[in-house]
Structures are given as structure tokens and as C-alpha cells.
Amino acid sequence: MSVLPAASARPIDNASREWLIALRADGATRDEAIARLHALLLRAARFEAARRRGRRPYLRDELEEIAQEAAGDALISVLAQVDDFRGESGFTTWIYKFALFETAVKLRKRAWQSREVPLEPDAWNLFESVRLTPPEQVEQSELLSTLQTAIGEVLTPHQRRVLVAVTLNGVPIDVLAERLDTTRGALYKTLHDARQKLRTHLAERDLSAATAP
Numbered sequence: 001m002s003v004l005p006a007a008s009a010r011p012i013d014n015a016s017r018e019w020l021i022a023l024r025a026d027g028a029t030r031d032e033a034i035a036r037l038h039a040l041l042l043r044a045a046r047f048e049a050a051r052r053r054g055r056r057p058y059l060r061d062e063l064e065e066i067a068q069e070a071a072g073d074a075l076i077s078v079l080a081q082v083d084d085f086r087g088e089s090g091f092t093t094w095i096y097k098f099a100l101f102e103t104a105v106k107l108r109k110r111a112w113q114s115r116e117v118p119l120e121p122d123a124w125n126l127f128e129s130v131r132l133t134p135p136e137q138v139e140q141s142e143l144l145s146t147l148q149t150a151i152g153e154v155l156t157p158h159q160r161r162v163l164v165a166v167t168l169n170g171v172p173i174d175v176l177a178e179r180l181d182t183t184r185g186a187l188y189k190t191l192h193d194a195r196q197k198l199r200t201h202l203a204e205r206d207l208s209a210a211t212a213p
Contacts, residue, residue, distance in 0.1 A: 016091035023082055037078065040092060042071035044099035049107065056111055066110060070102035077102070108172040150201045159194040162187055 012020070022033035045067040053060060077098050085094055151160055162180075165171040166187070177184050 012085075012087035013090060016085070016087060019091045020082065020085065023079070034075070034079070037095065038071060038075050041074045041078070041095060041099040042067060044096045045070040045074065045103045048100045048103040052104070052107055056107060059107065059110055062110060066106045067103065070106045071099060073106075074098035074102045105174045109175055109178060112172065112175045147198070147202070150198055154197050154201050155194050159190055159197070162190045163194045166191060 019033065019037075022029055023037070024030070025033070046064070049063040049067045049070070053063060059066070074095070078095050085091060088094075151163065155163065162176065165176050166173060173184055173187055177187055180187075
């Protein structure tokens with residue numbers, strides 16, 4: 001098997017090339033490379049968990065467990081996608097992104113672990129502004145009323161749940177994906193379709209499409 005991808009944008013550096021050779025080898029050579037790879041991913045995951053510790057001090061005692069889980073999942077992703085590496089950055093820089101992503105996901109999920117995921121709108125007041133003039137407040141109230149009606153009538157129940165949870169109630173997309181037993185990609189598609197429906201609905205009524213969440 002060729003080490004260099006056929007469509008590589010530029011020559012892969014020697015250190016990255018050595019990683020690819022080792023990970024595509026057999027036996028002890030590959031096992032040793034995987035062990036080194038996991039160690040790098042764990043170091044990156046620990047760094048990211050510590051960096052985010054201030055935002056979630058209540059998870060302090062769980063950070064090592066979170067980092068270990070993140071490194072394990074990142075390792076699986078790297079090994080599954082190693083043939084996608086194109087040398088646009090160094091191999092270790094490329095693999096760190098997997099660790100940082102998985103750590104962020106694990107922290108968000110752990111933070112929501114014992115929390116109920118709100119699927120009904122309870123944050124319409126977030127759109128209200130005390131700085132508006134009385135006429136502007138009337139206009140905004142009409143827009144929000146139309147938007148609430150559209151969310152209830154134009155969207156499917158699933159689109160409504162996803163839109164409300166993510167855009168109004170601030171549920172992280174990966175947390176919602178886990179609770180609804182689906183994928184991030186599927187939820188992003190649902191959000192896109194829901195927003196498009198709302199924009200079309202508002203545009204047909206000569207209202208600002210920017211009002212759609």
C-alpha cells in the first residue's frame with residue numbers, strides 16, 4: 001500500500017511519513033505506534049480538560065476519567081480516518097484535533113448528564129430587549145408571536161423539538177444527539193431544514209428572515 005495519498009496537496013514531512021508507515025505496518029511495529037499515538041492523544045485530552053476546568057469546576061474530580069474516555073474515542077477516530085490524512089499539517093497536529101474535539105464533547109455530555117433536556121420553548125424572553133422604543137417593542141412582539149406560531153404550525157414535531165432544544169434552550173448538539181439516539185449530522189440537517197421553513201414562512205409574510213432562530 002502506498003504511504004503517500006495520491007491526491008496529497010504537498011509532500012508529507014518525514015515525521016508524518018514515519019507515523020503513517022508505522023500505523024500501516026503489522027504486528028509489534030503497529031502496536032507500538034498505536035501505544036505512542038494513544039499517549040499523545042491522552043496528553044492532548046488532559047490539556048484540554050484542564051484548560052476548560054474553570055468553566056466546570058464541579059467536574060474537577062472527573063477530569064482524568066473524561067480525558068481517558070476522550071483519548072480512547074479519539075484513537076478510534078484517528079485509526080479509522082488515517083487514510084484521509086493529506087499532509088496539510090503535521091500528523092501530530094492533525095491528530096490533536098481529534099483529542100480536543102472528543103474532550104469538548106465528553107465535557108458537555110458530562111455536564112448535562114443529570115440534567116433534563118428541555119424540548120419545549122421556555123426562553124422567548126431572551127429575544128426581548130429593554131432598550132427598544134414602545135413602537136419597536138410592539139413590532140418585536142408581533143414578530144415573536146408570528147415566529148412562535150410558525151414553529152408550532154410549520155415545523156414537524158421533530159424539527160420543532162430540535163430547534164427549540166438547540167437554539168432556544170441551549171442544549172449542546174452532541175448532548176441532544178445522544179438523548180434522541182441520532183447523530184450530529186442528522187440534527188444539523190434537521191436544524192437547516194427547520195430554519196429554511198421558518199425563513200420562507202416569514203418572507204411570505206414580508207417579515208424579516210433574520211428573526212428566525
